[in-house]
Amino acid sequence: MASFEVKGGAKLRGEIIPQGAxxxxxxxxxxxxxxxxxxxxxxxxxxxxxxxxxxxxxxxxxxxxxxxxxxxxxxxxxxxxxxxxxxxxxxxxxxxxxxxxxxxxxxxxxxxxxxxxxxxxxxxxxxxxxxxxxxxxxxxxxxxxxxxxxxxxxxxxxxxxxxxxxxxxxxxxxxxxxxxxxxxxxxxxxxxxxxxxxxxxxxxxxxxxxxxxxxxxxxxxxxxxxxxxxxxxxMLPDMIEIGSFIGLAAMTGSEITIKDCQIPELGLIPDTFQRLGIKMEFRGDDIFIPEQDRYEVDTYIDGSILNIADHTWPGLTPDLLSVALVVATQAKGTVLVHQKMFESRLFFVDKLIDMGAQIILCDPHRATVIGQNKQIPLRGIRMTSPDIRAGVALLIAALSAEGTSIIDNVEQIDRGYQNIDGRLNALGAQIRRM
Structure with missing residues:
Protein backbone atom coordinates (compact mmCIF):
# COMPACT_ATOMS: atom_id res chain seq x y z
CA MET A 1 0.00 0.00 0.00
CA ALA A 2 1.43 3.39 -1.04
CA SER A 3 1.12 6.62 0.92
CA PHE A 4 1.65 10.32 0.28
CA GLU A 5 3.66 12.48 2.67
CA VAL A 6 2.32 15.99 2.09
CA LYS A 7 3.94 19.13 3.45
CA GLY A 8 1.24 21.77 3.51
CA GLY A 9 1.33 25.51 3.15
CA ALA A 10 3.17 25.87 -0.16
CA LYS A 11 1.67 28.12 -2.83
CA LEU A 12 1.50 26.61 -6.30
CA ARG A 13 2.12 28.47 -9.53
CA GLY A 14 2.10 27.58 -13.20
CA GLU A 15 0.14 25.78 -15.90
CA ILE A 16 -1.39 22.32 -15.76
CA ILE A 17 -3.09 20.29 -18.48
CA PRO A 18 -6.02 18.09 -17.39
CA GLN A 19 -5.91 14.41 -18.28
CA GLY A 20 -8.44 12.72 -20.54
CA ALA A 21 -11.81 12.04 -18.97
CA MET A 235 -11.68 12.14 -25.48
CA LEU A 236 -12.63 15.28 -23.58
CA PRO A 237 -10.49 16.64 -20.75
CA ASP A 238 -11.58 15.33 -17.35
CA MET A 239 -14.10 17.78 -15.89
CA ILE A 240 -13.61 16.31 -12.40
CA GLU A 241 -9.89 16.99 -12.54
CA ILE A 242 -10.53 20.53 -13.78
CA GLY A 243 -12.86 21.16 -10.83
CA SER A 244 -10.30 19.64 -8.47
CA PHE A 245 -7.61 22.03 -9.72
CA ILE A 246 -9.95 25.01 -9.28
CA GLY A 247 -10.57 23.98 -5.67
CA LEU A 248 -6.88 23.32 -5.07
CA ALA A 249 -5.91 26.80 -6.27
CA ALA A 250 -8.41 28.45 -3.92
CA MET A 251 -7.50 26.38 -0.87
CA THR A 252 -3.75 27.00 -1.26
CA GLY A 253 -4.03 30.63 -2.37
CA SER A 254 -2.27 29.72 -5.60
CA GLU A 255 -2.15 31.16 -9.12
CA ILE A 256 -2.83 28.36 -11.60
CA THR A 257 -3.78 28.23 -15.27
CA ILE A 258 -5.71 25.13 -16.29
CA LYS A 259 -5.11 24.56 -20.00
CA ASP A 260 -7.40 23.23 -22.75
CA CYS A 261 -10.52 22.83 -20.60
CA GLN A 262 -13.26 22.55 -23.26
CA ILE A 263 -15.15 25.11 -21.17
CA PRO A 264 -18.56 24.70 -22.92
CA GLU A 265 -18.58 21.05 -21.73
CA LEU A 266 -18.13 21.91 -18.01
CA GLY A 267 -21.76 22.76 -17.28
CA LEU A 268 -22.26 24.26 -13.81
CA ILE A 269 -18.78 23.43 -12.52
CA PRO A 270 -17.27 26.93 -12.93
CA ASP A 271 -20.48 28.57 -11.64
CA THR A 272 -20.49 26.40 -8.52
CA PHE A 273 -16.95 27.34 -7.55
CA GLN A 274 -17.65 30.99 -8.35
CA ARG A 275 -20.56 30.86 -5.88
CA LEU A 276 -18.04 29.67 -3.29
CA GLY A 277 -16.19 32.93 -3.93
CA ILE A 278 -13.43 31.67 -6.22
CA LYS A 279 -12.36 34.14 -8.89
CA MET A 280 -11.51 32.85 -12.34
CA GLU A 281 -10.95 34.15 -15.84
CA PHE A 282 -11.72 32.35 -19.08
CA ARG A 283 -8.85 32.92 -21.49
CA GLY A 284 -9.86 31.22 -24.68
CA ASP A 285 -10.21 27.60 -23.61
CA ASP A 286 -8.03 28.04 -20.51
CA ILE A 287 -9.18 28.84 -16.97
CA PHE A 288 -6.94 31.21 -14.99
CA ILE A 289 -7.30 31.11 -11.19
CA PRO A 290 -5.65 34.18 -9.61
CA GLU A 291 -4.05 34.10 -6.17
CA GLN A 292 -6.69 34.82 -3.49
CA ASP A 293 -6.04 35.30 0.21
CA ARG A 294 -9.75 35.04 0.99
CA TYR A 295 -12.94 33.91 -0.75
CA GLU A 296 -16.50 34.48 0.42
CA VAL A 297 -19.50 32.21 -0.12
CA ASP A 298 -22.49 33.63 -1.97
CA THR A 299 -25.97 33.50 -0.46
CA TYR A 300 -29.43 33.35 -1.98
CA ILE A 301 -31.39 36.54 -2.67
CA ASP A 302 -33.19 36.28 0.68
CA GLY A 303 -29.90 35.81 2.52
CA SER A 304 -30.37 32.12 3.23
CA ILE A 305 -27.48 29.64 3.31
CA LEU A 306 -26.07 28.42 0.01
CA ASN A 307 -26.98 24.82 -0.79
CA ILE A 308 -24.66 22.89 -3.12
CA ALA A 309 -26.24 19.66 -4.37
CA ASP A 310 -25.52 17.10 -7.06
CA HIS A 311 -27.95 16.50 -9.89
CA THR A 312 -28.22 14.81 -13.25
CA TRP A 313 -26.64 16.74 -16.12
CA PRO A 314 -26.60 19.65 -16.67
CA GLY A 315 -26.63 19.85 -12.87
CA LEU A 316 -23.46 19.53 -10.82
CA THR A 317 -21.74 16.16 -11.05
CA PRO A 318 -21.68 14.28 -7.71
CA ASP A 319 -17.98 13.55 -8.23
CA LEU A 320 -17.10 17.15 -7.30
CA LEU A 321 -19.09 17.51 -4.08
CA SER A 322 -16.16 16.21 -2.01
CA VAL A 323 -13.91 18.93 -3.45
CA ALA A 324 -16.57 21.64 -3.00
CA LEU A 325 -17.00 20.60 0.62
CA VAL A 326 -13.27 20.87 1.33
CA VAL A 327 -13.09 24.29 -0.35
CA ALA A 328 -15.97 25.49 1.82
CA THR A 329 -14.07 24.70 5.03
CA GLN A 330 -11.79 27.72 4.49
CA ALA A 331 -14.32 30.08 2.89
CA LYS A 332 -16.04 32.98 4.61
CA GLY A 333 -19.61 31.83 5.15
CA THR A 334 -21.65 28.67 5.60
CA VAL A 335 -22.62 26.05 3.03
CA LEU A 336 -24.99 23.08 3.12
CA VAL A 337 -23.61 20.26 0.95
CA HIS A 338 -26.30 17.80 -0.15
CA GLN A 339 -25.05 14.54 -1.69
CA LYS A 340 -28.24 12.99 -3.07
CA MET A 341 -26.99 9.99 -5.02
CA PHE A 342 -24.67 8.05 -2.68
CA GLU A 343 -25.26 7.46 1.01
CA SER A 344 -21.62 6.86 2.03
CA ARG A 345 -19.78 9.54 0.12
CA LEU A 346 -19.73 12.14 2.90
CA PHE A 347 -18.28 9.85 5.54
CA PHE A 348 -14.77 11.13 4.85
CA VAL A 349 -15.62 14.37 6.69
CA ASP A 350 -14.43 12.84 9.97
CA LYS A 351 -10.87 13.26 8.67
CA LEU A 352 -11.53 16.94 7.90
CA ILE A 353 -12.96 17.43 11.39
CA ASP A 354 -9.77 15.90 12.82
CA MET A 355 -7.85 18.46 10.75
CA GLY A 356 -9.81 21.26 12.44
CA ALA A 357 -12.65 21.87 9.98
CA GLN A 358 -16.03 22.90 11.36
CA ILE A 359 -18.49 20.49 9.78
CA ILE A 360 -21.77 19.09 11.04
CA LEU A 361 -22.70 15.79 9.38
CA CYS A 362 -26.48 16.13 9.46
CA ASP A 363 -27.16 12.66 8.01
CA PRO A 364 -25.51 10.37 5.42
CA HIS A 365 -26.51 12.78 2.64
CA ARG A 366 -26.04 16.27 4.09
CA ALA A 367 -23.25 18.19 5.78
CA THR A 368 -23.20 21.79 6.99
CA VAL A 369 -19.80 23.45 6.59
CA ILE A 370 -18.97 26.55 8.65
CA GLY A 371 -16.15 28.22 6.77
CA GLN A 372 -13.22 29.56 8.80
CA ASN A 373 -12.20 32.32 6.36
CA LYS A 374 -8.60 31.03 6.49
CA GLN A 375 -8.33 32.36 10.05
CA ILE A 376 -7.82 28.89 11.51
CA PRO A 377 -5.89 26.77 8.99
CA LEU A 378 -6.33 23.03 8.83
CA ARG A 379 -3.61 20.97 10.52
CA GLY A 380 -1.75 17.98 9.11
CA ILE A 381 -2.78 14.49 10.29
CA ARG A 382 -2.53 10.87 9.15
CA MET A 383 -5.56 9.66 7.22
CA THR A 384 -6.71 7.09 4.67
CA SER A 385 -8.18 7.71 1.24
CA PRO A 386 -11.61 5.94 1.16
CA ASP A 387 -12.41 6.49 -2.54
CA ILE A 388 -11.13 8.36 -5.59
CA ARG A 389 -12.92 11.67 -5.10
CA ALA A 390 -12.65 11.85 -1.31
CA GLY A 391 -8.98 10.95 -1.71
CA VAL A 392 -8.18 13.94 -3.90
CA ALA A 393 -10.28 16.18 -1.61
CA LEU A 394 -8.13 15.06 1.34
CA LEU A 395 -5.01 15.71 -0.75
CA ILE A 396 -6.23 19.27 -1.38
CA ALA A 397 -6.90 19.68 2.35
CA ALA A 398 -3.40 18.40 3.18
CA LEU A 399 -1.74 20.77 0.70
CA SER A 400 -3.48 23.72 2.38
CA ALA A 401 -2.85 22.57 5.95
CA GLU A 402 -0.16 23.57 8.44
CA GLY A 403 2.40 20.84 8.98
CA THR A 404 2.76 17.41 7.41
CA SER A 405 0.01 14.95 6.52
CA ILE A 406 0.24 11.28 5.62
CA ILE A 407 -2.43 9.94 3.26
CA ASP A 408 -2.57 6.15 3.12
CA ASN A 409 -4.18 3.98 0.42
CA VAL A 410 -3.34 6.45 -2.34
CA GLU A 411 -3.95 3.67 -4.87
CA GLN A 412 -7.53 4.93 -4.67
CA ILE A 413 -6.38 8.34 -5.93
CA ASP A 414 -4.24 6.68 -8.63
CA ARG A 415 -7.37 4.99 -9.96
CA GLY A 416 -8.66 8.34 -11.21
CA TYR A 417 -5.78 10.84 -11.30
CA GLN A 418 -2.76 10.43 -13.57
CA ASN A 419 0.62 11.02 -11.85
CA ILE A 420 -1.09 13.51 -9.55
CA ASP A 421 1.92 13.88 -7.24
CA GLY A 422 4.39 14.52 -10.06
CA ARG A 423 2.15 17.01 -11.83
CA LEU A 424 1.40 19.00 -8.66
CA ASN A 425 5.04 18.91 -7.53
CA ALA A 426 5.90 20.57 -10.86
CA LEU A 427 3.74 23.50 -9.69
CA GLY A 428 5.50 23.74 -6.32
CA ALA A 429 3.64 21.20 -4.17
CA GLN A 430 5.60 19.06 -1.72
CA ILE A 431 4.26 15.52 -2.07
CA ARG A 432 6.42 12.45 -1.53
CA ARG A 433 5.20 9.01 -2.52
CA MET A 434 6.14 6.41 0.10
Missing amino acids: KNEALQILCAVLLTPEKVTISNIPDIRDVNKLIDLLRSLGVKTERLAQDTYTFQADDIDINFLDSERFVELGRAIRGSVMIVGPMLARFGKAKMPKPGGDKIGRRRLDTHFTGFEKLGASFQYSAEDDFYTVTSEVLKGAYMLLDEASVTGTANILMAAVLAEGTTTIYNAACEPYVQQLCRMLNRMGAKISGIGSNLLVIEGVEQLGGTEHR
Missing part, protein backbone atom coordinates in the same frame (compact mmCIF):
# COMPACT_ATOMS: atom_id res chain seq x y z
CA LYS A 22 -11.84 8.85 -16.89
CA ASN A 23 -15.61 8.35 -17.03
CA GLU A 24 -15.68 8.83 -20.78
CA ALA A 25 -12.80 6.41 -21.26
CA LEU A 26 -14.62 3.54 -19.56
CA GLN A 27 -17.45 3.83 -22.12
CA ILE A 28 -15.43 4.62 -25.23
CA LEU A 29 -12.97 1.77 -24.70
CA CYS A 30 -15.76 -0.79 -24.42
CA ALA A 31 -17.35 0.49 -27.64
CA VAL A 32 -14.40 -0.93 -29.63
CA LEU A 33 -16.01 -4.36 -29.07
CA LEU A 34 -18.83 -3.36 -31.46
CA THR A 35 -16.72 -3.63 -34.62
CA PRO A 36 -14.03 -5.90 -36.07
CA GLU A 37 -12.39 -2.85 -37.64
CA LYS A 38 -9.62 -0.73 -36.14
CA VAL A 39 -10.51 2.10 -33.74
CA THR A 40 -7.98 4.77 -32.72
CA ILE A 41 -8.55 6.62 -29.45
CA SER A 42 -6.47 9.53 -28.13
CA ASN A 43 -6.27 11.50 -24.87
CA ILE A 44 -6.63 8.27 -22.87
CA PRO A 45 -5.68 8.88 -19.22
CA ASP A 46 -2.87 6.72 -17.84
CA ILE A 47 -4.67 5.70 -14.64
CA ARG A 48 -5.23 2.43 -12.83
CA ASP A 49 -8.93 1.91 -13.69
CA VAL A 50 -8.43 2.62 -17.40
CA ASN A 51 -5.31 0.45 -17.62
CA LYS A 52 -7.16 -2.43 -15.95
CA LEU A 53 -9.97 -2.11 -18.50
CA ILE A 54 -7.44 -2.18 -21.35
CA ASP A 55 -5.98 -5.36 -19.80
CA LEU A 56 -9.47 -6.88 -19.76
CA LEU A 57 -10.01 -6.01 -23.43
CA ARG A 58 -6.64 -7.54 -24.35
CA SER A 59 -7.55 -10.71 -22.48
CA LEU A 60 -10.80 -10.90 -24.45
CA GLY A 61 -8.73 -10.90 -27.64
CA VAL A 62 -8.75 -7.22 -28.59
CA LYS A 63 -5.52 -6.33 -30.41
CA THR A 64 -4.02 -3.16 -28.94
CA GLU A 65 -1.16 -0.98 -30.09
CA ARG A 66 0.13 2.05 -28.20
CA LEU A 67 0.93 4.79 -30.72
CA ALA A 68 1.78 7.48 -28.15
CA GLN A 69 1.55 7.96 -24.41
CA ASP A 70 -2.17 8.78 -24.63
CA THR A 71 -3.11 7.11 -27.94
CA TYR A 72 -3.99 3.48 -28.73
CA THR A 73 -5.47 1.52 -31.60
CA PHE A 74 -7.89 -1.29 -30.81
CA GLN A 75 -9.13 -4.06 -33.10
CA ALA A 76 -11.71 -6.57 -31.88
CA ASP A 77 -11.64 -8.94 -34.86
CA ASP A 78 -10.81 -12.12 -32.93
CA ILE A 79 -12.74 -12.12 -29.65
CA ASP A 80 -12.48 -15.18 -27.39
CA ILE A 81 -16.02 -15.69 -26.05
CA ASN A 82 -14.82 -18.60 -23.90
CA PHE A 83 -12.71 -16.18 -21.87
CA LEU A 84 -15.95 -15.12 -20.15
CA ASP A 85 -15.93 -18.51 -18.37
CA SER A 86 -12.37 -18.21 -17.04
CA GLU A 87 -11.12 -17.41 -13.55
CA ARG A 88 -8.97 -14.66 -15.03
CA PHE A 89 -12.10 -12.94 -16.35
CA VAL A 90 -13.63 -13.04 -12.87
CA GLU A 91 -10.48 -11.47 -11.43
CA LEU A 92 -10.31 -8.68 -14.02
CA GLY A 93 -14.06 -8.07 -14.05
CA ARG A 94 -14.30 -7.65 -10.30
CA ALA A 95 -11.34 -5.25 -10.20
CA ILE A 96 -13.17 -2.20 -11.62
CA ARG A 97 -16.75 -1.03 -11.86
CA GLY A 98 -16.26 0.08 -15.47
CA SER A 99 -16.04 -3.55 -16.54
CA VAL A 100 -19.84 -3.67 -16.64
CA MET A 101 -19.65 -1.57 -19.81
CA ILE A 102 -18.53 -4.56 -21.90
CA VAL A 103 -21.95 -6.19 -21.47
CA GLY A 104 -23.91 -4.06 -23.98
CA PRO A 105 -21.35 -4.37 -26.81
CA MET A 106 -20.80 -8.11 -26.23
CA LEU A 107 -24.54 -8.79 -26.16
CA ALA A 108 -25.13 -6.76 -29.34
CA ARG A 109 -22.36 -8.33 -31.38
CA PHE A 110 -22.06 -11.86 -30.01
CA GLY A 111 -25.47 -12.53 -28.40
CA LYS A 112 -23.97 -13.31 -25.00
CA ALA A 113 -22.33 -11.48 -22.12
CA LYS A 114 -21.40 -12.39 -18.57
CA MET A 115 -20.21 -10.18 -15.75
CA PRO A 116 -19.15 -10.77 -12.15
CA LYS A 117 -20.34 -8.16 -9.70
CA PRO A 118 -17.95 -5.29 -10.47
CA GLY A 119 -15.74 -3.43 -8.03
CA GLY A 120 -15.16 0.30 -7.65
CA ASP A 121 -15.57 2.89 -4.91
CA LYS A 122 -17.34 1.98 -1.68
CA ILE A 123 -19.60 5.02 -1.65
CA GLY A 124 -22.96 3.33 -1.09
CA ARG A 125 -25.47 1.34 -3.09
CA ARG A 126 -24.83 1.43 -6.86
CA ARG A 127 -27.42 -0.79 -8.45
CA LEU A 128 -27.23 -2.19 -11.96
CA ASP A 129 -30.96 -2.80 -12.49
CA THR A 130 -31.25 -0.05 -15.12
CA HIS A 131 -28.69 -1.78 -17.35
CA PHE A 132 -30.29 -5.21 -17.30
CA THR A 133 -33.89 -4.00 -17.44
CA GLY A 134 -32.93 -2.16 -20.62
CA PHE A 135 -31.33 -5.28 -22.13
CA GLU A 136 -34.48 -7.28 -21.32
CA LYS A 137 -36.64 -4.70 -23.12
CA LEU A 138 -34.43 -5.23 -26.17
CA GLY A 139 -35.30 -8.93 -25.99
CA ALA A 140 -32.41 -10.37 -23.99
CA SER A 141 -32.79 -13.06 -21.32
CA PHE A 142 -31.26 -12.16 -17.97
CA GLN A 143 -30.04 -14.35 -15.14
CA TYR A 144 -28.44 -13.44 -11.85
CA SER A 145 -26.67 -15.96 -9.66
CA ALA A 146 -26.64 -14.86 -6.03
CA GLU A 147 -24.30 -17.74 -5.22
CA ASP A 148 -21.35 -16.28 -7.14
CA ASP A 149 -22.66 -12.74 -7.89
CA PHE A 150 -22.70 -13.31 -11.64
CA TYR A 151 -24.88 -11.55 -14.22
CA THR A 152 -25.61 -13.27 -17.56
CA VAL A 153 -27.53 -11.95 -20.57
CA THR A 154 -28.17 -13.80 -23.81
CA SER A 155 -30.12 -13.12 -26.99
CA GLU A 156 -30.44 -14.59 -30.46
CA VAL A 157 -31.79 -11.31 -31.85
CA LEU A 158 -32.08 -7.92 -30.16
CA LYS A 159 -35.08 -5.86 -31.27
CA GLY A 160 -35.65 -2.14 -30.85
CA ALA A 161 -38.06 -1.03 -28.14
CA TYR A 162 -39.34 2.01 -26.28
CA MET A 163 -38.06 2.35 -22.74
CA LEU A 164 -38.41 4.91 -19.97
CA LEU A 165 -35.41 4.56 -17.68
CA ASP A 166 -36.15 4.52 -13.96
CA GLU A 167 -33.04 6.65 -13.39
CA ALA A 168 -30.92 8.78 -15.70
CA SER A 169 -27.94 6.50 -15.22
CA VAL A 170 -24.87 7.49 -17.25
CA THR A 171 -23.42 3.99 -17.45
CA GLY A 172 -26.89 2.47 -17.86
CA THR A 173 -27.70 4.77 -20.77
CA ALA A 174 -24.33 4.08 -22.42
CA ASN A 175 -24.60 0.32 -21.99
CA ILE A 176 -28.15 0.12 -23.40
CA LEU A 177 -27.18 2.49 -26.21
CA MET A 178 -24.30 0.25 -27.27
CA ALA A 179 -26.61 -2.76 -27.35
CA ALA A 180 -29.32 -0.89 -29.28
CA VAL A 181 -27.13 0.32 -32.16
CA LEU A 182 -26.99 -3.23 -33.57
CA ALA A 183 -30.58 -4.19 -32.69
CA GLU A 184 -33.28 -4.67 -35.33
CA GLY A 185 -35.62 -1.69 -35.64
CA THR A 186 -35.83 1.50 -33.63
CA THR A 187 -35.04 1.97 -29.94
CA THR A 188 -36.22 5.00 -27.99
CA ILE A 189 -34.58 5.75 -24.64
CA TYR A 190 -36.42 8.34 -22.56
CA ASN A 191 -34.95 9.81 -19.35
CA ALA A 192 -31.56 9.04 -20.85
CA ALA A 193 -28.48 10.57 -19.27
CA CYS A 194 -27.19 13.45 -21.40
CA GLU A 195 -23.75 14.08 -19.86
CA PRO A 196 -20.99 15.15 -22.27
CA TYR A 197 -19.53 11.63 -21.93
CA VAL A 198 -22.72 10.08 -23.32
CA GLN A 199 -22.78 12.69 -26.09
CA GLN A 200 -19.19 11.81 -26.95
CA LEU A 201 -20.10 8.11 -27.14
CA CYS A 202 -23.08 8.88 -29.41
CA ARG A 203 -20.95 10.93 -31.79
CA MET A 204 -18.29 8.23 -31.92
CA LEU A 205 -20.89 5.54 -32.66
CA ASN A 206 -22.41 7.68 -35.41
CA ARG A 207 -19.00 8.04 -37.03
CA MET A 208 -18.80 4.23 -36.90
CA GLY A 209 -22.08 4.01 -38.83
CA ALA A 210 -24.73 4.08 -36.10
CA LYS A 211 -27.88 6.18 -36.45
CA ILE A 212 -28.49 8.01 -33.18
CA SER A 213 -30.53 11.21 -32.91
CA GLY A 214 -31.45 13.41 -29.95
CA ILE A 215 -27.81 13.69 -28.83
CA GLY A 216 -27.53 16.07 -25.88
CA SER A 217 -31.15 15.55 -24.81
CA ASN A 218 -32.78 13.01 -22.51
CA LEU A 219 -34.62 11.40 -25.44
CA LEU A 220 -32.40 9.28 -27.65
CA VAL A 221 -33.67 7.53 -30.79
CA ILE A 222 -31.51 4.75 -32.24
CA GLU A 223 -32.17 3.16 -35.61
CA GLY A 224 -30.44 -0.20 -35.57
CA VAL A 225 -27.82 -1.02 -38.21
CA GLU A 226 -26.32 -4.34 -39.27
CA GLN A 227 -22.69 -3.50 -38.54
CA LEU A 228 -20.31 -0.78 -37.45
CA GLY A 229 -16.91 0.23 -38.82
CA GLY A 230 -13.73 1.77 -37.46
CA THR A 231 -13.16 5.38 -36.50
CA GLU A 232 -10.89 7.83 -34.68
CA HIS A 233 -11.93 9.49 -31.44
CA ARG A 234 -10.40 12.00 -29.04
